[in-house]
Amino acid sequence: MSGRRVIKYRIGSETIRIMIDRRVYMPSAATLCLAKNLHMERGSRVLDLGTGSGFLAIFASKLGAGEVVATDISPRALKAAKINAMLNSVDNVDFRLGSLYEPVRGEAFDLIISNPPMTPSRNPLPRYTWGGPNGREVLDEVIRGAPSHLKSGGRLIIPVISLVGIGRTYRLMIDSGFKVRVLDYLVHPFGKRLIKLLDYLSNLPDADYVYDSCWRPCWRLLVFEGVRS
Numbered sequence: 001m002s003g004r005r006v007i008k009y010r011i012g013s014e015t016i017r018i019m020i021d022r023r024v025y026m027p028s029a030a031t032l033c034l035a036k037n038l039h040m041e042r043g044s045r046v047l048d049l050g051t052g053s054g055f056l057a058i059f060a061s062k063l064g065a066g067e068v069v070a071t072d073i074s075p076r077a078l079k080a081a082k083i084n085a086m087l088n089s090v091d092n093v094d095f096r097l098g099s100l101y102e103p104v105r106g107e108a109f110d111l112i113i114s115n116p117p118m119t120p121s122r123n124p125l126p127r128y129t130w131g132g133p134n135g136r137e138v139l140d141e142v143i144r145g146a147p148s149h150l151k152s153g154g155r156l157i158i159p160v161i162s163l164v165g166i167g168r169t170y171r172l173m174i175d176s177g178f179k180v181r182v183l184d185y186l187v188h189p190f191g192k193r194l195i196k197l198l199d200y201l202s203n204l205p206d207a208d209y210v211y212d213s214c215w216r217p218c219w220r221l222l223v224f225e226g227v228r229s
């Protein structure tokens, strides 16, 4: 741990410290927008699916979660997330390795949070960002699997970028049995990776993006909350 640089993030009255690791997804605009909209009853049982640096799991713990289960398919991410939990003096996060809901088979939660990899690309990208050719490969499975891992009245909170189809995501959540509302939204300029993918993205049927006042292409992001009836 020593010698590694640490970034401090401030959300409301909480400060979260995250060690920089270029091979792990660092908290992004989507992560912070989700975090800003996180609310729960004290003592809630929370699942953070695809925890990356552990940021959202750590934040959920600081907000009063009774227990947090944080999963990831990447052993490296889990190692970093465990260190970050220690850095933030958080000791009620159970880190588990595995894909999607496999590490929590048969378990139910009050709240599921997830910021899945959603970059659409024909060619593989780093796993922490690649969502398959249409960007939806992990996202769709997170939504479809959520109802059977939520207690009655339990909630799923996910950010969705317009490059994967916001309307399509909304419909999938409704079809999966959720009552859905939008908690927040933002508009964010493309980074270098997305600029290179502009031609590909412009031909995807569900993808959309807008231009800002400086003519930069931007994705839109909505934070959806689905309540299980």
Ligand SMILES: C[S@@+](CC[C@H](N)C(=O)[O-])C[C@H]1O[C@@H](n2cnc3c(N)ncnc32)[C@H](O)[C@@H]1O
Residues within 6 Å of the ligand: 025, 026, 027, 028, 030, 031, 049, 050, 051, 052, 053, 054, 055, 056, 071, 072, 073, 074, 077, 098, 099, 100, 114, 115, 116, 117, 118, 127, 128, 129, 138
């Ligand atoms: C976009 S990052 C988000 C990380 C973190 N939750 C955040 O918001 O900063 C997506 C994370 O999901 C993980 N992931 C990708 N596919 C997965 C899968 N099938 N099951 C579990 N985790 C997965 C990646 O390793 C990565 O850490």
